[in-house]
Amino acid sequence: MTSQPTTDDTALLRSWQSGDQHAGSTLFHRHYPSIFRFFLSKVPEAAEDLVQRTFLGCLEAADRFRGDASVRTFLFSIAHNTLRHHLRGRRRSELPLDSGMASAAELAPGPATVLGRKKEQRLLLRALRHIPLDHQIVLELHYWEHCSATQIAQITGIPAGTIKTRIRRGRQLLQHKITELAETPQQRTSTLDGFEEWIRALPRVDDAQPVQ
Numbered sequence: 001m002t003s004q005p006t007t008d009d010t011a012l013l014r015s016w017q018s019g020d021q022h023a024g025s026t027l028f029h030r031h032y033p034s035i036f037r038f039f040l041s042k043v044p045e046a047a048e049d050l051v052q053r054t055f056l057g058c059l060e061a062a063d064r065f066r067g068d069a070s071v072r073t074f075l076f077s078i079a080h081n082t083l084r085h086h087l088r089g090r091r092r093s094e095l096p097l098d099s100g101m102a103s104a105a106e107l108a109p110g111p112a113t114v115l116g117r118k119k120e121q122r123l124l125l126r127a128l129r130h131i132p133l134d135h136q137i138v139l140e141l142h143y144w145e146h147c148s149a150t151q152i153a154q155i156t157g158i159p160a161g162t163i164k165t166r167i168r169r170g171r172q173l174l175q176h177k178i179t180e181l182a183e184t185p186q187q188r189t190s191t192l193d194g195f196e197e198w199i200r201a202l203p204r205v206d207d208a209q210p211v212q
Helices: 009-017 021-040 044-060 071-090 119-128 133-143 149-156 160-181 185-193 195-201
Strands: 112-114 209-211
Touching (some): 009 071, 071 133, 119 195, 133 149, 149 160, 160 185, 160 195
Antiparallel strands (some): 112 209
16 A cells, blocks of 8 residues: 655655645645635735735745644634735835734725625625724634634734634624624624624635625
8 A cells, every 4th residue: 555645744844845846736725715715805905815825835935834833723823914014015104014904905906706695694794894904804714714813812913812812802893883884783693693604604715705
């Protein structure tokens, strides 16, 4: 029986770094859905390009990967930096990017992209894009990517204690925004009553569709 090649992420990254394009392709396809989803909910028009930049950045920064975190966490940290660089670049003013106050809808205005077809999911995505970007990011990493506070801290460079506070505050802001944006009392109630289930079930890349 022939032994199977190693598919560990770290081994794939090292092989890719050494010039093995097949290893790079395997790593790309393994993590593409999550990295694409990260950008899709914030800058849908640039998502594909930013995914490519993220994986190129991963290869360029491979020497800095020491295995203290997973390759997946390493990729998300690069995606996080890539997003912030992209948003700074599209700002017309010289004011610094304030992702603690500004939302994705303000920083990257345009059609939103929802990852589901149900009205509750559409409302959730719209509400997510209207809370401060820093809170949107931690909520998505927590609920969609099942990252721990420690992992999110590694991704964002923010202390784990602050991340836990942002998750709690982010939930509050999101629920308030759902109440504000709901088109009917029934939509508001059904979304809030099933909040945890709706937000966890939301990320389905194959259901992605643009909406105004």
